Amino acid sequence: MSILRHPLLRNPLGAAGCVLIALLVFVALIAPLLAPYSPLAQDLTQRLLPPGPAHLFGTDELGRDVFSRIVYGSRITLEIVTLVAVIIAPVGVMIGVTAGYFGGFVESALMRVTDVFLSFPKLILALALVAAIGPSLENAILAIAVTSWPAYARVARAETLSLRGADFIAAARLLGASHLRILLRHIAPLCTASVIVRLALDMAGIVLTAAGLGFLGLGAQPPTPEWGAMLAAGQPYLTDQWWVAAVPGLAILLASLGFNLIGDGLRDTLDPKAGAP
Numbered sequence: 001m002s003i004l005r006h007p008l009l010r011n012p013l014g015a016a017g018c019v020l021i022a023l024l025v026f027v028a029l030i031a032p033l034l035a036p037y038s039p040l041a042q043d044l045t046q047r048l049l050p051p052g053p054a055h056l057f058g059t060d061e062l063g064r065d066v067f068s069r070i071v072y073g074s075r076i077t078l079e080i081v082t083l084v085a086v087i088i089a090p091v092g093v094m095i096g097v098t099a100g101y102f103g104g105f106v107e108s109a110l111m112r113v114t115d116v117f118l119s120f121p122k123l124i125l126a127l128a129l130v131a132a133i134g135p136s137l138e139n140a141i142l143a144i145a146v147t148s149w150p151a152y153a154r155v156a157r158a159e160t161l162s163l164r165g166a167d168f169i170a171a172a173r174l175l176g177a178s179h180l181r182i183l184l185r186h187i188a189p190l191c192t193a194s195v196i197v198r199l200a201l202d203m204a205g206i207v208l209t210a211a212g213l214g215f216l217g218l219g220a221q222p223p224t225p226e227w228g229a230m231l232a233a234g235q236p237y238l239t240d241q242w243w244v245a246a247v248p249g250l251a252i253l254l255a256s257l258g259f260n261l262i263g264d265g266l267r268d269t270l271d272p273k274a275g276a277p
Contacts, residue, residue: 014265020258028074035068039225048241058243060233066247069225073248076226077255080141080210081203087145089199092152097187099153100160101179111157117150123209130218137226140219144209148202155198159191201263204256211252227252 009015027034036056043063051058057066099110117125122144129143163169164187172182213219214228222229227248234245 011265011268013261014269017258017261017265020254021262024074024255024258025078027071028078031071031075035071037065037068039064039069039072040223048237051243057247060244061237066243069230070247070251073225073227073230073251076220076224077207081206083141084145084148084206085199085203088149089152089195092149093156093188093191093195096153096156097160097183097191100157101164101183101187114150114153117147122147123212126209126213127218130213135218135221137220140210140213144206148206152195152198155194156191159194160187163187163190197263197267200259200266203259207252207256207259
């Protein structure tokens with residue numbers, strides 16, 4: 001099959017990452033079929049049972065099946081990653097290409113705003129935003145997006161600075177193309193490769209930031225089966241009932257590893273400067 005000959009799949013790191021993320025997506029898609037129990041069903045008579053045939057990953061402090069909660073939690077993780085990516089990439093690219101194309105005061109104003117956001121650690125700024133607007137899954141997604149777009153603006157601006165003096169841009173101006181058309185049809189598409197690589201590398205950070213917000217109680221609220229919140233709930237039982245915290249921690253690790261490996265593979269495949277000395 002032609003898809004198996006894709007350069008990304010010929011890269012060992014990229015192929016391993018694709019397998020992990022494809023497994024995550026598959027689990028999320030068939031969660032109702034895969035989970036043997038409801039992720040919200042409580043049974044205090046079954047609390048803190050170790051992994052076994054009836055409960056593959058054991059049960060938590062409220063008798064909920066950990067495996068079922070992990071399976072449904074994959075949906076929440078993918079929802080966060082997808083929505084944040086859909087927000088930050090277009091916003092960052094448009095700000096970056098606008099700054100790089102027009103230069104002057106427009107560039108100075110936009111990039112100073114970008115620098116302000118970059119001057120704060122992303123997790124700390126996200127914590128402050130969620131604390132201000134209230135803890136919820138939607139607010140956590142918004143906070144992660146607000147703190148993540150500046151890096152894409154910097155990447156897009158750098159690409160635009162190298163393109164705005166090119167002959168094909170001058171030709172487009174002579175043919176009467178508007179600034180908006182040049183930005184959308186000629187410059188922004190050429191930033192796609194670098195942005196995709198950066199986005200793939202950042203997805204692991206998005207997973208960890210979302211898990212961090214959930215761990216601190218500022219993300220998805222109970223009883224939602226979010227991995228960070230599950231990890232926080234299992235922390236008091238780590239020494240005796242290790243599976244309650246270890247399983248969601250392992251899920252976060254594998255998801256982050258998968259996105260990191262895909263990012264490394266895409267960088268080697270799409271970035272023409274990756275193999276340069």
